[in-house]
Amino acid sequence: MNPPVSCPLEQTENPPVQLAVDLAGLRLRNPVMPASGTFGYGEEFAPYVDLETLGAIVTKGISLRPKAGNPTPRLAETASGMLNAIGLQNVGVEAFARDKVPFLRQLQTPVIVNFFGNSLDEYEQVAARLAEIDRVDAVELNISCPNVKQGGIVFGTDPAAAAEVVGRVRRHLRVPLIVKLTPNVTDIGLMARAAEDAGADAISCINTLTGMAVDLQRRRLHLANKTGGLSGPAIKPVALRLVYQAVRAVSIPVIGIGGIASAEDALEFLLVGARAVQVGTANLVNPAVMGQIVSGMEAFCRERNIGDINDWIGSLQEE
Amino acid sequence: MNPPVSCPLEQTENPPVQLAVDLAGLRLRNPVMPASGTFGYGEEFAPYVDLETLGAIVTKGISLRPKAGNPTPRLAETASGMLNAIGLQNVGVEAFARDKVPFLRQLQTPVIVNFFGNSLDEYEQVAARLAEIDRVDAVELNISCPNVKQGGIVFGTDPAAAAEVVGRVRRHLRVPLIVKLTPNVTDIGLMARAAEDAGADAISCINTLTGMAVDLQRRRLHLANKTGGLSGPAIKPVALRLVYQAVRAVSIPVIGIGGIASAEDALEFLLVGARAVQVGTANLVNPAVMGQIVSGMEAFCRERNIGDINDWIGSLQEE
Amino acid sequence: MRDLETTVLYNRPLAGETWQLGLLAPDYDQLARPGQFVMLRLTAGSDPLLRRPFGIFRCRTLPPLCTGQASQPAVELLYKVVGRGTRLLSSLHSGDRVALLGPLGRGFDLTDCAPTALLVAGGIGVAPLYLLAEQLLRQGRQVRLLLGGRRRDDILAVTEFERLGVETYVATDDGSLGEQGLVTQVLERKLGRFPQASVFACGPMAMLRAVERLCRQAAVPLQVSLEALMACGVGACLGCVVPGQAHQEDQPDYRCTCKQGPVFDAQELLWPQEDSQ
Amino acid sequence: MRDLETTVLYNRPLAGETWQLGLLAPDYDQLARPGQFVMLRLTAGSDPLLRRPFGIFRCRTLPPLCTGQASQPAVELLYKVVGRGTRLLSSLHSGDRVALLGPLGRGFDLTDCAPTALLVAGGIGVAPLYLLAEQLLRQGRQVRLLLGGRRRDDILAVTEFERLGVETYVATDDGSLGEQGLVTQVLERKLGRFPQASVFACGPMAMLRAVERLCRQAAVPLQVSLEALMACGVGACLGCVVPGQAHQEDQPDYRCTCKQGPVFDAQELLWPQEDSQ
Numbered sequence A, B: 001m002n003p004p005v006s007c008p009l010e011q012t013e014n015p016p017v018q019l020a021v022d023l024a025g026l027r028l029r030n031p032v033m034p035a036s037g038t039f040g041y042g043e044e045f046a047p048y049v050d051l052e053t054l055g056a057i058v059t060k061g062i063s064l065r066p067k068a069g070n071p072t073p074r075l076a077e078t079a080s081g082m083l084n085a086i087g088l089q090n091v092g093v094e095a096f097a098r099d100k101v102p103f104l105r106q107l108q109t110p111v112i113v114n115f116f117g118n119s120l121d122e123y124e125q126v127a128a129r130l131a132e133i134d135r136v137d138a139v140e141l142n143i144s145c146p147n148v149k150q151g152g153i154v155f156g157t158d159p160a161a162a163a164e165v166v167g168r169v170r171r172h173l174r175v176p177l178i179v180k181l182t183p184n185v186t187d188i189g190l191m192a193r194a195a196e197d198a199g200a201d202a203i204s205c206i207n208t209l210t211g212m213a214v215d216l217q218r219r220r221l222h223l224a225n226k227t228g229g230l231s232g233p234a235i236k237p238v239a240l241r242l243v244y245q246a247v248r249a250v251s252i253p254v255i256g257i258g259g260i261a262s263a264e265d266a267l268e269f270l271l272v273g274a275r276a277v278q279v280g281t282a283n284l285v286n287p288a289v290m291g292q293i294v295s296g297m298e299a300f301c302r303e304r305n306i307g308d309i310n311d312w313i314g315s316l317q318e319e
Numbered sequence C, D: 001m002r003d004l005e006t007t008v009l010y011n012r013p014l015a016g017e018t019w020q021l022g023l024l025a026p027d028y029d030q031l032a033r034p035g036q037f038v039m040l041r042l043t044a045g046s047d048p049l050l051r052r053p054f055g056i057f058r059c060r061t062l063p064p065l066c067t068g069q070a071s072q073p074a075v076e077l078l079y080k081v082v083g084r085g086t087r088l089l090s091s092l093h094s095g096d097r098v099a100l101l102g103p104l105g106r107g108f109d110l111t112d113c114a115p116t117a118l119l120v121a122g123g124i125g126v127a128p129l130y131l132l133a134e135q136l137l138r139q140g141r142q143v144r145l146l147l148g149g150r151r152r153d154d155i156l157a158v159t160e161f162e163r164l165g166v167e168t169y170v171a172t173d174d175g176s177l178g179e180q181g182l183v184t185q186v187l188e189r190k191l192g193r194f195p196q197a198s199v200f201a202c203g204p205m206a207m208l209r210a211v212e213r214l215c216r217q218a219a220v221p222l223q224v225s226l227e228a229l230m231a232c233g234v235g236a237c238l239g240c241v242v243p244g245q246a247h248q249e250d251q252p253d254y255r256c257t258c259k260q261g262p263v264f265d266a267q268e269l270l271w272p273q274e275d276s277q
């Protein structure tokens, strides 16, 4: 059977857009993945988005033991954003390996496991345990969650502490190590370099900005935890600036995160130099959003004759 | 003539709400004032809001010499916020004294002059010149503007540098010295304490968060200055958290700023402990907003039987 | 469950601050189970950012007469204007577009329902009970509806239920409709008359607590439909959790209201101790 | 100038992406001077946050016939859907509420206008010229309108101007209406015929630059109405500045488009050098 005539012709005029990117040795079919904590363990979103069309899957943050998280209220809506103080509730690394990995194992899409600890030891123990699990294709080290009092906050705001935890975790891992930075610092470049020097293979930024909401009626803070993490479109300008700075501070790839809700938003982060992007809060508002971002990105490239997304990445014009 | 019977009765049932606050010796008829740079030199807003109903007037930031500011584009709209990179364009302290003070002199409302310099010397010189002008009832020292490369950013993010500029300026002034802090730091408490120890009479926070916007069409950054200051409702949660922390770090009064657009917003900042508030971006969107905030605040207090706003300030319930 | 860009068919005030919203929704009559809810996105902008959850009141087919065109399958919601999102919702016109995610969550379990079902609603809590009543009647159960509210305006949808053939009892705090008092007083009497009933309740937390106490004392099964702050509605954010029956500070047992609820068997949940009230 | 919470009277598509918006606005017929603009607030929420600037097209009184009630004083705007704000604007219905700040800015200066006035508009730039034409005619000037655009859909309000008795010349890039070519070609011819004319122009920057060059060469007075990004519209934020004629990097001469403009005498402004084009 002959192929329809129009097909090869169309292909010459419209060659497929190359969206694949390389992230510290991990090949992603496109630069779009969920941000930790907004996509469950992947399964939850299977009805809304074909998981095989994503660049990667990033899990909810995992700790050594199951974690209850914070009391409620855990959420507050703010102007173009939201505060969350979930407090890193998760099933723990053993239940993750037992209950969640089997589903993930069926997928082609790379799996990135986000994790954290309450101490250096715990960080190491989780890393060691994750290293034993197949289908953990990369890990993302959360040194930045501002919600847990004994949690990442110390590691995430002090370069020396960050370097120590990165170095210690590094030893246990053969897969790429992504270090996720907090925006609540004076100099993101300093933190990014500290992570790079200690052995990080990539940087992801940003985590949430620390914020508060007030409940006037009750004369109280709205969140049981008092502070929460601000995410969503409200933080995009701050995230873009920090990603721009991080990209220029290190030579390892940077994953851009913060308020991405459309293909245009994602393309903005890539333009300032992010190798890939993570979509967080937008998943909660529109569970099908990542599929739309991937196809919007492809359409954008096609329209501008950008044959390979890598030609767009970092191609910002500056005088 | 007898007064109408209902009048004294009504007064017993509804005594007037006391909105006046004391700010480092400066008596404000209510806690509501504009944020520097969003209210011109006062005159511009006279058609929209009765300047005599405000707690104070805060001028655009003044420097030693006239300042051109940044090239355009200087503005970008973001989700529930805006970026500005005006670059502190202003008429300079001499033209201020000559052209702007005469109008301000006619008012009862206290005048707070915001100022900055490009070096320690310049800071001192402006302060010295302002000290000579009557109707400068207080000054607000901007050590935090992120827009000017040689500008405040160094002073605003390093406690020692902040202490030095505050101390040097302090000597020249008899009027209250308010120090305005930037949010772009790891620990706002540290900065607030440094300012207090160096002689500040009050703290105002926050200035804008540093951000960026991308122009996809032109493959460029949207602002000619690359970065800009993020303001508006988007930043309110971050501002509330920082004000909460600053209030708990120092014993001098704190002025709350960031995304305030309604009486409720203002009452939230007062509740976490701000002695007064500044309204910025909201003036640009709704030039009559401060009048509405003052009357909304009064109505709120009346409804809850709060006879004196000072009873509300800092009355947050925490376990 | 899926996300549907759809059209407002009608949006009209019902009583007091309560409105009735009809959305074009093919298949909802097939898909929606009693007690399920939807997440509505009200604006293309990002403020307000989050969707709003609403129980599914009923599914109907609008005759051509109403639509001016072909008959149209509609899902109907009842909502009360309480804040920004619902105020914005009340400003929508027929023809406007909204995004409708659903049907979501675990609805009422009808398998072991007793021959007599007592449905207890506080105010707008009546919304998810209509589909339930319909289905229970279809299964041959006797359905009685107990409606409570502060005043007359809080008592909603009585006509709709009566058209189904449901006996309705009303109590208001101010006596402006039905008897004066709490709906739980009515429940207590009914439980005396129907000691084997199954109870289904939706309403404010204070009411649900009182209903739970009564049902526990009477040893009758109770299912409650809860409300919680929600961001996603699909079990991803963990914002909407409630403590399960075994919950302890160091041995957490949190359930997602959106996915494991909004309907729970009362025994699954941790209820506050009597003396802590 | 003041801020008015007001009501949409009508909002309808005109041609292509251009719409016509009527707002209830008592006094605008008294207040509005040709070339002034308004700042419209489109939403009670905070996204989009900023108001949008629009030139005042005309003021009219809607007869009872149109309103169903008493006659209503309206201000009319013409706008083109180009982004989020204008898209949102196009979704407003009659009866919806918006906030209207205005009239703002410095309009056209009519004092020394020559007997013949040439009005040059690019696309939607025609909006602020209608009031100008009306007033110039009232003062006994001859008014000719030169309209340019990419294609037919960009040529707006011709009927309205012709009803005033204004002679209109049209040029489009694709020749789909009027002659094919640039409106500046038309201007060049007209300047040949009316070497003493006064010129008034509004449109894209590239067009204004070409108009400025022609007028400078012909030594005729020119007033231009500029667009700039605006946050406040009242001279407070300094976001909308353009370099004035004396502007140098170290000796700044910035003017606010909102307050010292949007209409400027061409000689007040700094125009790029010929060779830098």
Ligand SMILES: Cc1cc2nc3c(=O)[nH]c(=O)nc-3n(C[C@H](O)[C@H](O)[C@H](O)COP(=O)(O)OP(=O)(O)OC[C@H]3O[C@@H](n4cnc5c(N)ncnc54)[C@H](O)[C@@H]3O)c2cc1C
Pocket: A077, C037, C050, C051, C052, C053, C054, C055, C056, C077, C078, C079, C080, C081, C082, C083, C084, C085, C086, C087, C124, C127, C128, C226, C227, C228, C229, C230, C262
């Ligand atoms: C499963 C479920 C079903 C519901 N069914 C109905 C219904 O059928 N009819 C109806 O009128 N209401 C129903 N509600 C409550 C409804 O979701 C809230 O009244 C609504 O979200 C308020 O939004 P707002 O913007 O007007 O209020 P705001 O107070 O301005 O909202 C601020 C935030 O708080 C959340 N919120 C406020 N009140 C509630 C609440 N009671 N429950 C959950 N979130 C809340 C909002 O979603 C939003 O995120 C239901 C809630 C849930 C969880």
Ligand SMILES: Cc1cc2nc3c(=O)[nH]c(=O)nc-3n(C[C@H](O)[C@H](O)[C@H](O)COP(=O)(O)OP(=O)(O)OC[C@H]3O[C@@H](n4cnc5c(N)ncnc54)[C@H](O)[C@@H]3O)c2cc1C
Pocket: B077, D037, D050, D051, D052, D053, D054, D055, D056, D077, D078, D079, D080, D081, D082, D083, D084, D085, D086, D087, D124, D127, D128, D226, D227, D228, D229, D230, D262
């Ligand atoms: C004095 C003045 C008079 C105007 N009169 C008219 C008119 O009569 N009819 C009409 O259709 N348009 C007019 N414009 C342009 C109009 O304001 C913009 O098209 C509109 O603001 C675009 O908003 P948006 O949200 O759809 O676009 P977006 O591009 O999404 O807007 C993003 C931001 O950029 C600003 N912006 C975008 N384009 C322009 C522009 N050309 N000028 C100024 N700001 C812009 C917006 O105000 C907003 O702050 C005028 C502009 C000015 C300054």
Ligand SMILES: Cc1cc2nc3c(=O)[nH]c(=O)nc-3n(C[C@H](O)[C@H](O)[C@H](O)COP(=O)(O)O)c2cc1C
Pocket: A035, A036, A037, A038, A060, A061, A084, A086, A088, A114, A142, A145, A180, A206, A207, A208, A230, A231, A232, A233, A235, A257, A258, A259, A260, A278, A279, A280, A281, A282, C237, C238
């Ligand atoms: C509900 C919620 C839960 C989150 N949980 C985690 C987490 O477990 N680990 C983590 O590293 N980041 C977590 N984050 C942060 C996000 O991954 C992301 O960095 C942040 O939300 C900014 O992106 P966004 O604006 O797209 O949401 C969470 C965010 C939200 C909103």
Ligand SMILES: Cc1cc2nc3c(=O)[nH]c(=O)nc-3n(C[C@H](O)[C@H](O)[C@H](O)COP(=O)(O)O)c2cc1C
Pocket: B035, B036, B037, B038, B060, B061, B084, B086, B088, B114, B142, B145, B180, B206, B207, B208, B230, B231, B232, B233, B235, B257, B258, B259, B260, B278, B279, B280, B281, B282, D237, D238
């Ligand atoms: C257009 C603009 C100009 C500003 N200029 C100054 C300034 O000159 N000096 C200063 O201390 N802050 C300046 N600011 C910061 C504000 O005073 C305020 O701190 C900030 O905008 C946060 O408040 P808001 O969210 O209410 O706008 C400016 C802000 C804006 C939006």
Ligand code: FES
Pocket: C229, C230, C231, C232, C233, C234, C235, C236, C237, C238, C239, C240, C241, C256, C257, C258, C259
């Ligand atoms: S609302 Fe997100 S998990 Fe329930």
Ligand code: FES
Pocket: D229, D230, D231, D232, D233, D234, D235, D236, D237, D238, D239, D240, D241, D256, D257, D258, D259
């Ligand atoms: S728009 Fe603010 S000064 Fe002109």
